[in-house]
Amino acid sequence: MKKLTGKTALVTGGNSGIGYAAAQELVAQGATVIITGRRVAALSKAAAEIGAAYFVADQSSMDDINTLVAAVKKQYGQLDILFVNAGITGNQMLIADATEENFDQVMNINFKGAYFTLSKFVPVLADGASVVMLSSIVANMYKPMSSMYQASKAALNSIAKTAAAELAARKIRVNIVSPGPTRTEVLTKTGADQQAVEAIYEHLESIIPLRQIGTAGDVAKMVAYLCDDAAGFITGAEFVIDGGLTI
Structure with a gap:
């Protein structure tokens, strides 16, 4: 029996990477x-492949969030699952070289956008719903040139735990999934060539205790588990x- 039959789920940033894999697993x-x-062509293609519906919406835009909430409420009534997945790494730079543009791009999507996606969907969530926030192991790491991304994920973890306390009376569960190194398109999107990307993955494999890079499917299975009644407590x-990287 399919464990999530009858549930309605929303996945932000579901056209690629972890979002795509999670949406695919939830459908399965x-x-x-x-x-x-944000990209209609990629979004419609992904939705057709997965067997999902889609809405074009930029998580950094309050207007888009409000429009999305209204559309979902009108068409589906309520949500049983909300996976706040959309996010960017931004440009790597030292704090001394930081630009307001990069800061705003990272925070508007990863923190402000995630915060208000959750906030605006609270009235649409069914009692007993499951919310999953995609964070990262970097939230508890302090590597040079990644201060904005790290801070955005640390902030996300904070609001997720507060939301768990606030929504507990309605039996709405809020949990965080924090991947380590995962094979997605994110490195390619930063402009790195394929040879450089593979070199990075080879290095990571050498320092991860399980000697392998995670996949989007690994994360997707955890997301689906947290949305199942088996994770009801x-x-x-x-x-x-993360394969033991942060042990």
Whole structure:
């Protein structure tokens, strides 16, 4: 039996990477899935491949968030699953060289956008719903040239735990999934060539205790588990998926 049959799920940034894999897994488990993204061509293609519905929406835009919430409420009534996945790494730079433009881009999507996506969808969430926030192991790491991204994910973890406390009375669970190195398109999108990307992955494999890079599917399975009734007593928790890198 498919464990999520009868559930309606929304996945932000669902046209690629972890969002795509999570949406695919939720569909496989029987859920009705809606994915969002900024690029209509990529979004419609992904939705057709997965068997999902889609809405074009930029998580950094309050107007888009409000429009999305209204559309989902009108068409579906309520949500049982909300996976706040959309995010960017931004440009790597030292704090001394930071630009306001880069700061705003990272924070508007990763923190402000995620915050208000959750905030605006609270009234649309069914009692007993599951919310999953995609964070990263970098939230508890302090590497040079990644201050904005690290800070955005640390802030996300904070609001997720507060939301878990606030929504507990409605049996709405809010949990965090924090991947480590994961094979997605993110490195390619930064402009690195394929040879450089593979060199990075080879280095990471050499220092990860399990000697392998995570996949989007690994993360997707955890997301789906947290949306299942089997995880009904789990809230305010963070699940690290990094092959032991942060041990």
